[in-house]
Amino acid sequence: MEHIVIIGNGISGVTLARHIRKLSSQPDGQAGKKITLVSAETEYFFSRTALMYIYMGHMTFEHTQPYENWFWEKNRIELKKGYVKKVETQSKTLHFAEGNTLQYDKLVIATGSKPNKFGWPGQDLEGVMGMYHKQDLDNLEKHAPNNKVCKRAVIVGGGLIGIELAEMLNSRNIPVTFLVREASFWNGVLPEGESQMINRHIKNHHIDLRLSTNLKEIKSDENGTVKSIIIEETGEEILCDVVGLTAGVTPNIDFLKDSEIEIGKGVKVNRFLETNIPDVYAIGDCAEQQEPSGNRRPVEAVWYTGRMMGEVLAQTICGNKMPYNPGHWFNSAKFMDIEYQTYGWVFGEKGRPDYEQHFHWKHSDDTKCITVAYHKDTNVFLGINTFGIRLKHETFDKWLTEKRDVDYVISNLKDANFDPEFYARYEDEIRAAYKRQLLLVE
Structure with a gap:
């Protein structure tokens, strides 16, 4: 039985697994293909976009899991918790940080993104986090459970995740200082009128928005925990208990650097989501299109494109070779x-x-x-x-x-x-x- 191994249990990997199972099941009820989903983050798939609503009290973590825990066994999708340290494409073997290995017939890399860090002094201190993974949410709950424990948070980076984190902290009445490198919020994407309107909207929510402002360093207390940040332009020190690093994301592909799989910013793929190595594919945030469609970027960290890639690649893996064509942005x-x-x-x-x-x-x-x-x-x-x-x-x-x-x-x-x-x-x-x-x- 052909063994499909998918590294990553986000929307791309899970959509792929579900559609392979749907397409490959036999009339006699046999599975047709063996599917293993590998993840080091959580055992079960959850909706990443819903993390903010857990912190804001609108739902629990269980509510963010679209499938019941029995779903995976019923659909014969095996789940493996572990961190892949190395991929050997010649022998088709995955090596895990825990020391064990796993063989595959076809491999799909769906490892998503990781937050950008720019070498800021103190960026790895306790109380510094992104808002991308379940572990980030746990970390935020630990360091900013309320405005008595967290007197102020500083957010660095003016993208969509930054504004989400500001809203989250604001919901618990935690004062927020928001450092944005650009002269106006998200002005690399938004036209001027829209960007200016969002500037005003952020300030109307009593958030201390600092435009054209860069982080110089994050300072530590005697216990190795955040105590303040220093602004590059003025040298001003802002006391804080939490620093959110939300200055964009990059594909999570460090574990492939010593493999034969061709990488650039992401894992390089053609229109069929194939890498340079036979039987190895990449989908979702970590895939870099070598022939992007129209004005689309080579790497798109977007939920729905990840889902579409999973659906398309399932067709190819099940014998109906299909190019990825995302349509209008x-x-x-x-x-x-x-x-x-x-x-x-x-x-x-x-x-x-x-x-x-x-x-x-x-x-x-x-x-x-x-x-x-x-x-x-x-x-x-x-x-x-x-x-x-x-x-x-x-x-x-x-x-x-x-x-x-x-x-x-x-x-x-x-x-x-x-x-x-x-x-x-x-x-x-x-x-x-x-x-x-x-x-x-x-």
Whole structure:
């Protein structure tokens, strides 16, 4: 029986295991393939995006596990807890830190991401953590159970995980200082109007947002625990009990450095998610596309793309070779209590193509806005960002495929309406603002 070993039990690895089982089960009830899921983080799969809600008291860890513990045995998916130290591709052997080994016929690397560290003095002290793994949540609960134990937290890095951690700490009334290297929050991704709105929103939640500010070092008390941080630009010392490092992530592939598997930033794969070594594949956050689709980045640390890669690779492993084609870019997130969606491509000020024109509308309450990107010469719709407004994915996917023009999109926004109450109140205002901009441009 062919043995498929998957290193990593996140959304990519688990989706792959489930779909291989579904596709390979025999009519007589036999499994068809042996599947082993390996993880050093947790025994059972959980929803990583739900970690913040455990700390905020909205759910327990058990609630984040989509499958009951009996699910794995019933579906003949073996679970192995252990840390892979080395991969020998010639003999198809995994070597574990614990000293044991495991043979495979096909290997899938789905090890996800790890937080970036930039060599800051004190970055490995007690009380310094990311917010990526179950162990990070346990660490946060230990060092910041309430505002009596944790008098202040400092967050370093202005991405989506940073804003989640700020919201978490804010929910327990723990004062937060937020160090963001950029001049405006997430301005490498968001256009200026949106980024500025989020700056104001963060400050309105009584978070001490420091823009254009870098961490110099983290200082320790006599017990090897965080006591303060020093700001690079001014030398200011800020007393704190917790430091959250959220300055982005990189693929978790250090254990492959001495293997024959080709790596760059991530594990290099082709459109079929194959590495340079036969019978070895990579999916999810740790995979680096050598032929990325359209404007997509070679490495995408996004939940839904990981799930899609798992579904596609299951087809290939079960004999129906299929290329990975993620389609039009979309994503969603939350900035405190403002929901964010993006469909297609809307570039921030950095890296914005010369041909990309923007229409931006913001509501007077400063918590809702949209930005529509279109080609300035052809008027073809390129993408949309929405804050505080829910729109249908299927509608924008269709319009992007049909290459609709921006006038059509603005005139038919009601068809993308996910929240009827919103458009009953603001649709005319958005269209009027668009017409005013057209007059100014012309």
